[in-house]
Amino acid sequence: MELNSYDEWSPLKEVIVGSAENYTSHERELSFDLFFHDNIVRTEWYYPRLSSGPAAGPTRSTIKQRYVDELNEDVEGIAKTLESLDVRVHRPLRLDETTTQVRTLAWSAAVVPPLNVRDNTVILGDEIIETPPMIRSRYFETQFLTPVFADYFRRGARWTVMPRPIMTDASFDLSYVNSTAGGPTEVIEDPRESVYDVGPEMMFDGAQCLRLGRDIVVNVSTANHALACDWLERHLEGRFRIHRVFRLSDSHIDSMVLALRPGVLLVRSEAVAQALPEPLRKWKMIIPPLPTENTFPRYDDDDLVLTSPFIDMNVLSVSPDTVLVNDACPDLMRTLERHGFTTVPVRHRHRRLFGGGFHCFTLDTVREGGPEDYL
Numbered sequence: 001m002e003l004n005s006y007d008e009w010s011p012l013k014e015v016i017v018g019s020a021e022n023y024t025s026h027e028r029e030l031s032f033d034l035f036f037h038d039n040i041v042r043t044e045w046y047y048p049r050l051s052s053g054p055a056a057g058p059t060r061s062t063i064k065q066r067y068v069d070e071l072n073e074d075v076e077g078i079a080k081t082l083e084s085l086d087v088r089v090h091r092p093l094r095l096d097e098t099t100t101q102v103r104t105l106a107w108s109a110a111v112v113p114p115l116n117v118r119d120n121t122v123i124l125g126d127e128i129i130e131t132p133p134m135i136r137s138r139y140f141e142t143q144f145l146t147p148v149f150a151d152y153f154r155r156g157a158r159w160t161v162m163p164r165p166i167m168t169d170a171s172f173d174l175s176y177v178n179s180t181a182g183g184p185t186e187v188i189e190d191p192r193e194s195v196y197d198v199g200p201e202m203m204f205d206g207a208q209c210l211r212l213g214r215d216i217v218v219n220v221s222t223a224n225h226a227l228a229c230d231w232l233e234r235h236l237e238g239r240f241r242i243h244r245v246f247r248l249s250d251s252h253i254d255s256m257v258l259a260l261r262p263g264v265l266l267v268r269s270e271a272v273a274q275a276l277p278e279p280l281r282k283w284k285m286i287i288p289p290l291p292t293e294n295t296f297p298r299y300d301d302d303d304l305v306l307t308s309p310f311i312d313m314n315v316l317s318v319s320p321d322t323v324l325v326n327d328a329c330p331d332l333m334r335t336l337e338r339h340g341f342t343t344v345p346v347r348h349r350h351r352r353l354f355g356g357g358f359h360c361f362t363l364d365t366v367r368e369g370g371p372e373d374y375l
Helices: 030-035 065-084 139-155 175-179 223-236 269-272 309-313 330-338
Strands: 012-017 023-030 059-062 088-090 101-102 109-111 121-126 127-130 158-161 209-212 215-220 239-246 257-261 265-266 284-288 317-318 322-326 342-348 362-367
Touching: 012 065, 012 317, 023 030, 023 109, 065 088, 065 215, 065 322, 065 342, 088 139, 121 209, 121 309, 139 158, 139 362, 209 269, 215 223, 223 239, 257 317, 265 269, 330 342
Parallel strands: 012 088, 127 158, 215 239, 265 284, 322 342
Antiparallel strands: 012 362, 023 059, 101 109, 121 127, 209 215, 257 265, 317 322
């Protein structure tokens, strides 16, 4: 089919499901800790530098193999569930175990597999837009999706790549982390200089967008996001309307609010609902039950937890009536069913270790909906 995806709920026909093959570790460096600032809990505060000295360089947080094995089982289960619902599933290229590093003019970083495929791409109608990454290790991640994107391009899709950042220390707007409590990164007043410094640059993830036909709600928390949003507005002028919300979260919007069908939102809290654009505040709001500790596996002190306990509201709609929900969340399933939805339980154990739920792990490329005006 031709590329066509305008919203989060229309009947799903084709989707990309990410890959976790050869996921071995997280690299702790500046961009990683800035991105996960709201959710990483550490007892010590530090500033991971770019320099190569033994005390100042990046550190690796190794992921236990049993978690990776179970993650791979669950990702394959997500793909099989979608196929059983008559959705065509595409997969990215696998990360070869010999590919361990990405290098640019300004830095080098470890490589991670293309698991959270929602992050570095946004599909808007008949256009693929690769977004400028916020984590150095994911700089070339969309290249794992090249065969899928190229096939849609041959069928008539537009294919655009937003400007790529250089990503030195000076590229990052630090105002959000310097003004919010929590996180592992100390207040940074002296980013390390580089000959490649150009100042703040576009950095932005597709998961900061809530797609509603002709309207797109975009979360903006830094100058990096704002620059990228400026680019989107100019690029999409006349085709889509951009609505900015500010600091709804540090970055992604899809564990804060998701649209389940026209007129119905799944919203983390009343405070989040009140921060939405005025037309959306008229929609029906479903607030999920608070997550409980027994919903999640127990982890060791050295396991790096990357997401908030609200990650399970990161559901995936297969149609206006059918939603994929983590099978560990019966209260959430009952809540959605009371509002007229059919829930499909799917296993997903280690979502807090790998930074994503069903919405994060998937990129819908073909839905039946069009550029409707829902607002």
